[in-house]
Amino acid sequence: PPPRQQVLKQVIEFLKLYDIEVDYNNVGEFQACLNKFKIEHPEKSKEIEYHLLRSMELARYFCTGVLDPSQYHHYALNVPYYTHFTSPIRRYPDILVHRLLDYAVRGEKGPPGWDKHTIQHLCNHSNDKRLAAKTASELSALLFLGLFIAECGTLEQKGSVVKVLDHALDILLSDLGIVRRVYTDKLDIKAFKTRRIQSIPYMDLEWSNGRKQTLTAFTSVPVHLIKGDKPFEFKAVIPPPPPLTAKPAGGAVPVGNDIVGEDDDVITLD
Numbered sequence: 105p106p107p108r109q110q111v112l113k114q115v116i117e118f119l120k121l122y123d124i125e126v127d128y129n130n131v132g133e134f135q136a137c138l139n140k141f142k143i144e145h146p147e148k149s150k151e152i153e154y155h156l157l158r159s160m161e162l163a164r165y166f167c168t169g170v171l172d173p174s175q176y177h178h179y180a181l182n183v184p185y186y187t188h189f190t191s192p193i194r195r196y197p198d199i200l201v202h203r204l205l206d207y208a209v210r211g212e213k214g215p216p217g218w219d220k221h222t223i224q225h226l227c228n229h230s231n232d233k234r235l236a237a238k239t240a241s242e243l244s245a246l247l248f249l250g251l252f253i254a255e256c257g258t259l260e261q262k263g264s265v266v267k268v269l270d271h272a273l274d275i276l277l278s279d280l281g282i283v284r285r286v287y288t289d290k291l292d293i294k295a296f297k298t299r300r301i302q303s304i305p306y307m308d309l310e311w312s313n314g315r316k317q318t319l320t321a322f323t324s325v326p327v328h329l330i331k332g333d334k335p336f337e338f339k340a341v342i343p344p345p346p347p348l349t350a351k352p353a354g355g356a357v358p359v360g361n362d363i364v365g366e367d368d369d370v371i372t373l374d
Contacts, residue, residue: 105161105163105164105179106161106179107159107160107161107179108159108160108161111158111159112156112159115155115156115158115159118155118321119152119155121302121303121304122148122304122321122322124141124145124148124152126156130179130182131179131180131181131182132182134156137156138152138153138156141153147322147324148264148322150264150276150278151264151266151276151321151322154266154276154283155266160180161179162235162238163178163180164227164231165188165197165227165228165230165231165234166224166227167220167223167224167227169219169220169223169224170220170221170224187201188201189201189202196226196230196233197227197230200223200226203215204223246282247336249280249329249338250331250332250336250337250338251336253329253330253331253338254331254335254336254338258328258329258330259328259329260326260327260328260329261277261279261280261326261327261328261329262277262278262279262324262326262327263275263276263277263278263284263324263325263326263327263340263342264276264278264322264323264324264325265319265320265321265322265323265325266283266321267321268298268305268306268307268319268320268321269285269298270298271287271288271289272285272286272287272288273285273286273307273319273342274286275325275327275340275342277327277329277340284327284329284339284340285340286327286340286341286342288307288309290339290341291309291311291341291342291344292311292312292313292344293309293310293311293312293344294310294311294312295310296308296309296310304320304321305320305321306318306319306320307319307320311344311345312344313344313345313347313348314347314348315344315345315346315347315348317345325342326342326343327340327341327342328340328341328342328343
């Protein structure tokens with residue numbers, strides 16, 4: 105199916121806040137749009153792709169007899185007709201297609217009692233089971249990642265903020281292909297606040313070591329994945345920036361490769 109229009113509209117409006125224009129009408133233009141972002145916004149391309157893919161629908165099995173032919177189109181593959189056929193040993197819908205084609209090439213009507221409603225019922229069941237299998241696979245991968253962290257210790261990752269919430273941040277860990285929520289009450293901070301400037305949400309953090317940091321969408325941050333409170337669980341935290349220990353002559357403080365004056369008390373890490 106085509107993207108969920110309401111979600112896509114929200115994503116387009118969100119990206120526009122950061123001067124990122126999105127315009128496409130089909131999957132070919134969508135891929136061209138992603139390729140353009142890799143050139144124009146290389147440091148943001150993975151985050152942009154994450155937001156756009158949120159609007160995409162999963163492919164669904166259906167019986168052609170219950171839908172209008174205009175709805176047969178496979179959006180992601182950009183083809184008018186598509187079905188599964190090649191893996192009957194592992195996909196039940198492929199067996200259904202084999203059986204129906206077998207009756208068709210022999211010029212027979214089909215198994216007794218099979219009508220379009222029966223086949224659609226089987227398609228619905230297959231859709232439910234396929235989604236359940238996908239969910240189980242994803243949760244299994246997270247379970248084993250939690251086990252790995254519990255046995256091997258903290259896992260350091262590069263992250264990028266994709267959403268600012270009232271008391272948390274959603275951060276994309278592109279190397280792992282997952283998004284983890286970081287809660288402010290799990291951070292080594294003295295205080296925090298959220299605010300909006302021209303509809304863009306920001307979170308200001310005041311760390312226990314005295315550093316101040318402002319985060320918003322597309323801000324790059326280091327993330328530590330640490331053992332959770334329960335077996336096989338893990339949680340994500342942002343480590344505090346290095347403390348400011350020495351001030352060179354002139355009252356400036358070295359931060360990375362930059363020099364920040366005494367009055368510059370908010371540091372944005374990108």
